[in-house]
Amino acid sequence: MDQLDRNLAMELVRTTEAAALAAAQWVGRGDKNAADAAAVQAMRRMLSTVHMKGIVVIGEGEKDQAPMLYIGEEVGTGEPPESDLAVDPIDGTRLCANGMPGAVSVVALAERGSMYYPPGIVYMNKIAVGPEAAHAIDIRLSPTENLHRIAEAKRMSVRLLTVVVLDRPRHQALIEEIRRAGARIRLITDGDVAGAVMTAFPESGVDVLMGIGGSPEAVVAAAALKCVGGAIQCTLYPRDEEERQRARELGLELEKVFTADDLVRSDNVFFAMTGITTGDLVEGVRFTRHGAETHSIVMRSRTGTIRRIAAEHRLAKVQEYQTIA
Ligand code: VTB
Ligand code: MG
Ligand code: MG
Structure with a gap:
């Protein structure tokens, strides 16, 4: 099976960028649930535009029965390829809420049926x-x-x-x-x-x-x-x-x-990570006069290519990014 198109890497990084941009607006506000909700919503919205028939295998939690991006939720446009997704819109919600280093947004994708999640063992x-x-x-x-x-x-x-x-x-x-x-x-x-x-x-x-x-x-x-x-x-x-x-x-x-x-029983794996707060791996979101900058890593196992992507976002122009009033 080699049907996962390499363009998926670029589509995926948009989803972690969107989640990071949403989460960043909550950095340091002491409200990890609000940060998480914003990130989940932004990632979910962007995922719905990704060309795939995806299913969330690793999602927002078993622990707290989240309403979105739950395990089993179908995501993407619904067209092939069929894929498994692992999402963590914010890993380090507390880091984010406290304005501490190292909060990131991540997503991984692989062929359908290839990701294992041990039921009930957190x-x-x-x-x-x-x-x-x-x-x-x-x-x-x-x-x-x-x-x-x-x-x-x-x-x-x-x-x-x-x-x-x-x-x-x-x-x-x-x-x-x-x-x-x-x-x-x-x-x-x-x-x-x-x-x-x-x-x-x-x-x-x-x-x-x-x-x-x-x-x-x-x-x-x-x-x-x-x-x-x-x-x-x-x-x-x-x-x-x-x-x-x-x-x-x-x-x-x-x-x-x-x-x-x-x-992850597949040799065709995609991974994207965007920084929310600056850490040792990626820089966090920086707000500017015109919008915001994000820093991401995107990788693909098939080729082993590692891309670092710095992006400038015009918040006023992109409606998807406007999550906070
Ligand atoms: C870790 C950490 C996460 O959960 O996996 C941790 O990377 C483990 O659970 O950021 P406990 O916090 O219960 O020890 C997080 O802290 C939250 O997803
Ligand atoms: Mg999380
Ligand atoms: Mg986590």
């Missing part, structure tokens, strides 16, 4: 790296062992590695182990999609992402890392005994290691 344990260390990781080994293998693959000392970890109480032991192993940690309060993608971009100064984060974010990150030749490995992480039980009933394997190829 968290996964993850390890992600860029291309140089893609063959070195094994989530079944300890963090210490992984750090040594990554250091060897990158021909660096463990002491010089930087590990991105979500700042959560559940990561206390992980953080202690990483420090004991000698590596450095960059704690982030949210945004582990960007955290995972950063590992494939040396200028971000990040070598590896470790820890437990959202399952949707794992699939989105897998799509991105497939485009750049990085790697991610995940295991399901039930929050409590009830969720563990449900997972068993559904026949989910708690020991199974999910690779990028398990999460």
